[in-house]
Amino acid sequence: MQAYLTQLGHIAPELVLTLVALVVLVMDLVWKGRDSKRIGYITLGGLAVTAWVLWNQWRTLGDTNGALAETAFGMVTVDRFGTFFKLFTVGSLAVVTGFVLADRRERKHGIGEYYFLLLGAAIGIFFMVSTNNLLLLMLGLELLSLASYSLAGFHKGDKRSAEAALKYVIFGGLSAGVMLYGISLLYGMTGTLDLNAMGRGGTQGYPVGLAAQFLISPVPVALAIVLVLAGFAYKVSVVPFHFWTPDVYEGAPTPVTTFLAVASKAAGFAVLLRFVGSLFLVDGVHEAVAAYGEKVGLLLAVLAAVTMTLGNLSALRQTSLKRMLAYSSIAHAGYVLMGLAAMTPEGFTASIFYLAAYYFMNLGAFGFLLYFEGVTGSEQVDSLKGMGWRHPVVAWSMVIFLVSLTGLPPTVGFYGKLLLFYEGIDAGLGWLVVVAALNSVVSLFYYFRVAKVMFLTEPEDAVRTTQPALAGFLAILGALTVVTGVVNERLRTWSDDGQASLGIPQDAARR
C-alpha cells in the first residue's frame, strides 16, 4: 500500500491536472449557459497548483541527479527532462487560457469544453513527455491529438475551422498509423517497449536489444525507426510532413493555434529528443547502434536544412499573418532540429533552450495576432497599416518578438540561435549552420514586412478599440524576451538539467 501511494505521488502533477479537468467539466455542466469566464479562472487556478507541484518535483529531483530510479507503475519515468516540458506546457497553457479569455471573436457562453479539451491535451502531453515506454508515449500522443482535432474545429459554424479539423484528423490518423506500425516493428524485433531496454539491449543484462537485431539485418530496424520518426516529424511539422500545418493553423481559433504552435510542438520535440537520446546516445548503448545513430543524425540534419529553407521561403509569399506564422513555425522546427542533428548532449541542451526561447517570442507573436484580430477583425498583414502609431505598446512589443524570431541580439531568440550554431559547428555540421544563418536573413524579410506595414505606412481608418490587459501582457512578454536575451544563464542551466536527466554521457572535457 505504501509503495502504491509513493508511486501515485510520482504522478501527482498528472493527477492534479486531471482533477482540474474534471472540475472544469462538472462546473460547466452546473453553470450551463452562463458566462464561462469563471471556468477560465478555475483553469488558471488549477494550472497554478499544477505548476507549484511540478516546481516542487523539479527541486526534489535535484537530489537524485535529475531522475528517480523507479518509475511509477513501471511506465511513467519521473525525471527533470519531463518536468521541464511539463512546466513548459503548463506555462503555455496558462497563456493560452488567458488568450481564450481575451479573444474578442470567441463567444463567451457555454465554452467550458474549450478549457476541458485544452486541459485534456495537456494531460496527454504530460504522459508522453515522461515515459520511456512506447505504449504510454503513443497513448499520450493520441490523447493530445484527439483533443487537438476537436479544438481545431471548435468554431463549428466556420468553414475554415471545420476544414482545419478534418485535415488535421486525416493527416494525424495517417501518421499515427505509420508510427504505430514502426513501434510494433520495434516491439517485434526487441520484445520490449521500453526505449532504454531497446537501446542498451545486449548489454547491462538486457537480453535482446536493437543492437542484436541490428547486427542480424539493419534494414527492418532502419524501416522501423524511420516510420517512428515520421510520426514525430508530423507532430513537430518537419518537412515533408508539414502540409497540414498552414491550413490547420489558419483555420483553428487563434488560441488553439497558439497551443499547437507552442505547447504541442514542444511536446513533439520532447518525445523526439527522448526517443533519439534513449536509443542512440544513452550510456551503455551498443557500438553498432551508436554508429547507426550518426546516420540518423545526418538524416535529421538534412531534414533540418530542408525544413527551415522551405518554411522560410513559403512564408515569404504569405499575406495572412496567421499563415505566415504557421510557416515561420515550420522554419523554427528546422532550427530546433539542428541541435538534435548534432547528436551531442550539448546540442540537445541547445534545442531545449531554443524551445524555451520560442515560448517567449511565439506566444508574443500569437498574442499580437489575437490583439489585432480583436481590433481589425482580420488576419491580413495589410490590415495592420499604421497600427504602430495607434497601438504603440503592442506594436513595439511585436517588433521585439520579430527581432527575436529573426534571431537578432539582444533577445533570447538570438542566444538560442547562437547556442544552436555553436553546437552545430562543434558537431561538424558547419554547412547546416551556414544554411541556418542564411535562412535567418531570408526570414528577416517577411518578419519585418509586419514592422514595415505597422510603422512605415499611414493608418487608414480610425479604429480605436484597445485591450489594455492583453497589451500589458504583451509588453511584459516583450520585456522578458529582451531580459532573457541578456540574462540567460539560469534558463540555460535549466535546459541543461533537463537534458542531463536523459542519461546521455556528458562530455566533461568540454571547454
Next chain:
Amino acid sequence: MQDQILTWITFIPMLGMLAIVLAPKNNTALIKGITFVATGLPFLLATWMYFSLFDKASAELQFVQNVMWIESINATYFVGVDGLSLCLVWLTTLLLLVAVPASFGINKAQKSYYALLLLLEVGILGVFVSQDYFLFYVFWEIMLLPMYFLIGIWGGPRREYAAIKFFLYTLAGSVLMLIAVVALRLDSGTFSLPELTRLAGEGNLLGKNLPFGGDLLGMRFTTWVFWFLFVGFAIKIPVFPFHTWLPDAHVQAPTPISVILAGILLKLGGYGLMRACFTLVPDAFNEFAYVLGVLGVISIIYGAFVALGQTDFKRMVAYSSVSHMGYVLLGMAALTEWGMSGAALQMFNHGTSSAVLFLIVGVIYDRAHHRDLNGFGGLSQVMPVYWGLTTIGFFAALGLPGMAGFVSEAMTLLGAYQSDIEGFKLLVVLSVIGIVITAAFLLWAMQRVFLGKLNEKYANYGDMNLREVACQAPFLFLCIALGIFPFYLLNWMEPSIKKLVQTLGG
C-alpha cells in the same frame, strides 16, 4: 567614475532613451532636451577622456572593465579603448550631438525618432568600446534595428525599399560574421579580442580544435574565417561590390541620418577590419592583402566615376563615400605603418567631411525639396554664406592641401607605395585617377549649383540660418584644423597603430 567611464558613455544614451519613452508624446521640447543631455554628456565625457584622462603614449587598452557575463560560453562584459577606438568614440559622440539640432526639421513622430537615435548611439559606441567579440557582435546588431526604422519611417519616397535593403545586406554580412565568431570561440575557448589576437599571433588559432581539424573543403580554417569576417565588415564600409545598398540608404535617409550613416557607420566596417578581422587571422590577411588592395582601388575609381555621372546631389555624395572609403582599405592592405595610420586618419576625416557634405545637401533640399544638380544655378548670388561653407567642405572632401583629407590621402598613398607587397606601386598610380575624378565631380557640382546664371525660381532664398551654420561649424573646423595639425589625432593613434602593424607582421 573614471573606471566605469566607458560604461557611462555607452549607456547614458540608453538612459536617455528610456526617459524619452516615459516622456509625454506632445512635449517635444522636453524630448529634445533629454536628447541633448543624453548625447551631450557622453560627448563631454569623451572629450575629457581624450584630452586629460587618456595616456596617449601607451598602446595598451585603457579604462578597462572586464566582468563575467555569460559563464557557460565564457562571454564577458569587456570594454576598453586604445588610441584608435578613442578617436572614433569621440567622433561618434560629436556626430550624434550635432545630429540633434540637425534633426529639428523633423516633425513626424518626434518621440520615436529621438528614442531610436539614442538607441543607435548605444549600438555604435558599444562596438567601439567592446573588447569581447560576443559583446561586439551584440552591439553591432543592435544598431541595425534603429537604423531600419530611422530610414524607413522618416526617409524619402523610396524609404521602405532602402530600409529593408540596408537591413538585409548588413544582416547577411553579420550572420557570416557570427559563424566565424562562433568558430573562433570553439577553437580558442574565449571571445576576448586581445586574447584571440594573442593566440593568433602565436599561431594557435588555426582551427585545430574543431571537428574538421583545420581544413575544410580544401581551404584553411583561417581563410574561411578571414573571408566570412571580411565580407561582414566590407558590406558595412562598403567595398565594391558590396556597396549597392549605400546609395539607396543615403538618398532615402533624412539628412541627420545620412550624416550619421556616412560619418560613423561606415567607419565601423574599417574599424572592425582592423580590430576584429585582420589581427585574428594574420596569415590569411597577408595572403590576400593584394586582393584587398585591388578592391580598395576599384572602390576608389569606380565610386568616383559613378559619382561623376550622378545628377542627384545626395547620390553623388553617397558615391563619393564609396570612393573615399576605398582609401581606407588600400591603406590597411598595404601593411605599413603609414598606410595603416593614413587609413585610420582617413576614416576620421571622412567622418567629418562627409558629414559636412550631407549637411550641405540637407540645406538645399530643405529649401528646394529636390536635389537635382542641374536644377539649380547661380546660388552663390543669393546664398553667399552657404556657398562659402560649401567651398570649404568640397575642398576638404577633394583633398586640397592644407585640409584634413589631403593629409590622410597622402599618407595612405605614401604608405601603400612603401609597401613590400608586389604590385602595390601600380595600385597607387591607378588610384590617382580617383583623386582627379573626385576633384572633377565636386567642382562640376559646385559649378552647376552655385555659379552661372541665377535660376529665377530660387532668387528669394534665404541664406543659411544660425542652426545650420552651427551644425556644420564643428566639422569644418576639424577639416581645417586636422589639415594643419594632424598630430592632434595621429599622436593618439600612433602607439596602437604601431602595435597593430607589428602584430600583422608588417
